Amino acid sequence: MLLGSGLFLVTLGLAVSCQAGSSPITLTMALSGIESVRWQPVIAEFERQHPDIHIALVEAHESTDDLEAIYADAFEQGNATFDLVYADIIWVPRFAAAGWLLDISDRPSAEDLADFLPNDLEGGRYQDRLYRIPLRSDIGVLHYRQDLLLQANLPTPTTFDDLLTTAQTLRSQQVATWGYLWQGRSSEGLTAAFMEVLAGYGGSWINPDTLTVELDSPAALQAIQFLRRTITQGIAPERVTTYSEEETYRLFQDGEAAFLRNWPETWATVNSSESPISGTVAIAPVVHAPGQESRGCQGGWGLAIAASTPHADAAWTAVQFFTQRQIQRRFALEVGYLPSRISLYSDPAILQHYHHYPDLLSMLERSVRRPAIPQYTQASAILQRYLHAAITDRLPPEQAIQAIVQETQTLLQGDT
Template sequence: MRSRSWQRRWFDPLKFLMLLLAAQIIGLLLWGLTWPQSPPVELSFVVPQDEVQPWQTVIAKFEKSHPDIQIQLVTDPDLDYTTDQRKAIYTADFQFPRAQYDLVYMDIMWPLQFTESLQDLTPYVEEDNMSLSGFLASELSAGELDGTLYRIPMRADVGLLYYRQDLLQQRGVSLPKTLPELTQAVRLLQPSIGYLWQGSRYEGLVANFVEVLAGFGASWIDPETGKVELDTPMAIEAATLLQDLIQKGISPDEVRTYIEQDSLQRFLEGQTIFLRGWPYFWNQIQNSDLNGKVEIELPFAFTNDPGIGCRGGWGFGIPQNSAHPEEAWEAIKYLTSETAQREFVLASGFLPSRTILFQDPDIVKKYPHMPQMLEYLESSSVFRPVIKDYEAASKILQSALSDILRGQQSVKAAMKQAQTETEDLLQSVSPGG
């Protein structure tokens, strides 16, 4: 009896079960710590070299708050990845069953051209009750068609004129407006190089032409009627003016081969008076020997009227063939947020797409011209034509302008041909496209 009583006291079933349960819990915890975890989802998008550093800072903070998502920047140190090159990369990627790039970092002109390849972001916005009211209205509308939202804006852009205020002051020369005034200023300031711009056969040449054309009060394709207006007196005059800049020695012959970085690097050498460029040029200028010597204005209108800058801008979309659309949306929400844009702008000099940041004290301290940029965007800028087959129309215009600058066709012949080809193109596109 004593022996059995002792056994009963020693063996308590309830305590045994509790010990067994505790052992199981400890085992599960240890198993969880040692069992391989699912790797993070990796997203990627394509960027040029000059955006790598500012993006790395923003992405590092995103990954810290989203450890299950990583973002890879795709770039090439030997290429600058022009807008056209990046577009070609994404266009090819849309053809695969599964996207290599789950984030489409896109130019303001792409959404309408990619409607069949991009997801509608409206359901994501509505599900997260995301407010879009803080964005520039014009930036939002550029990514929307018939109630479908294809792009969330990340940064805005507008064409600008950079000029050497110190050189103008030394000779008592006022900032020129018209072509004769510019010609006279360049002659007075010789041997300095006059005016640099982007004349290579690519989208940047179109932006330069659109600004001159807008300065004359004309358009490439009428936004109201859709009528092509290349074989018109104003368009012919605008193309002739670009030709004259080179032929009259106001711009060097090399501008016919220049893209953005070429013209900026030449300007940074310190021997040029005027440069047509984009807002991000300011950061590199301020970090050079030209710090404190350069001012900003709207591009030359070549008339007595104020200039007009061509609109640019970049934002994010999600491809239809994305394997990770939910994770891509999480990234887009962060990358286009006020916090991320603020950090990106401070590091790069690009313009934000959120209006409040144009008045941000830290941004204005570093970039005093930022409030002025908002004014330019809202009242002194022009969009390129919003048409379905924009790329083909742009190629037609690029070819005509390049032939003119290189003397391969007369201005009238080139513009007449561009008019006919563009009209044929638009007639072949289905209505509403």
């Protein structure tokens, strides 16, 4: 069934066996195309265990921005299409402030909530109320070719200068075309990458409590200069400013680079049996300045309930099922998603496949979150616009920072 431009309603209809004359409750949510494929087995299991509830999926394009727009457009138009919301961690303040999400603070038990990673759980709150249960976590990490470092007798870099020096050494030895790849396209990937570098220099972007823009600092200038240096020193290609996660991981998988900033799901892909660099890639925390700490950007997805749904109890049943330990374990083993439940980072079956999970857990415990503000989408767009101008040498970093501060402060003050 076609819904609007390029959106398809997929009714799985698996294992639904209701009594004659009765109809199951249908819960609808939107997922990207690849996600909908990955979800089908667990949806089939849910419908088998809950034959009175049916899940219908609206398939969207792969872009997170497109998926956000699909939900937002429906809610803004008063369209009650969606019962469940598969929500990125950065959407919660906007969706909750607009009244689009159901307050579920009183539904989960304290015992169950205690198993979730604190930053993932906190990412589902807005003004001390809970609106989203985490399903999968995420964090920016440094992927590196451990075979190249061993051959060159070089340690894994921990600081910004270490990374630049090591990358340059490997390039001079002609064992890698590029030293370091990151996401420089004007997109949310650039925001995430910048957040990590900014935090690595001890800086911050927006204080969500005071709505103060805190970029007018030495740390912000150092962060932009570092990203620019990767290009001017030939460590990253000039075209890195057009790359998203997809382009960078493909170049890395093709053996074109020694280091890559990306999300941990990449590790499973580049180490798969089909990958030309399988077995050579390890994960480390993102680099930082001396005296500071590594803080990867917190990502993650979870499930919320649309405030407009007439089936809140059925929707909560679905949220409980899909976020439970067994389903997160299945997603981790079959797809490579990072669990949002702490207990799964010591699960023997998972550790057999992903021996680096204990290291990821320590990274997740000190991650940096993007500002939890309703105006986040607009603030990120401002950041991306001027940051991209600075890293492409179209605007001096100092001017870019001032423009970001002024426009973002105007945005935040206008909504207070």
